[in-house]
Amino acid sequence: MYTIEIDKECSCFKKSGFENNMTFESREDMINKARVMECRMNQEFCMKHFFQAVDYGDKIIIHSTVRPVEDEDEDIEDARDLVQRSGVTIGFDASESTPNGKENCNTPSSDF
Secondary structure, three states: OEEEEEOOOOHHHHHHOOOOOEEEOOHHHHHHHHHHHHHHHHHHOOOOEEEEEEEOOOEEEEEEEEOOOOOOOOOOOOHHHHHHHHOOOOOOOOOOOOOOOOOOOOOOOOOO
16 A cells, blocks of 8 residues: 655645545555645645655655745846846947848848
8 A cells, every 4th residue: 555645734735625645556656646746736835835745665745845935026137237237238220231131121031
């Protein structure tokens, strides 16, 4: 007999309809179900916890850890600031010719 056990039942797990201490006739069935549960719990639950299924042979235990709190504004920079600091000039120079040698974009090209 093979078992999937949830280490700590958080409120999201209790609301989910998933069962704790599920038993299976085959190891393959246990592994497949644990993979599905781990994936769904990490994607569909409230994101306060990270879930990881650990294989102990005839038992898989899904452990949970608290996700670190990330400050959304901490790593986000304004694109204008990034461009200014990069030293790269972005613009249009009308004196340059186009790559296909045509004068403007409205001129028909046989390249298309």
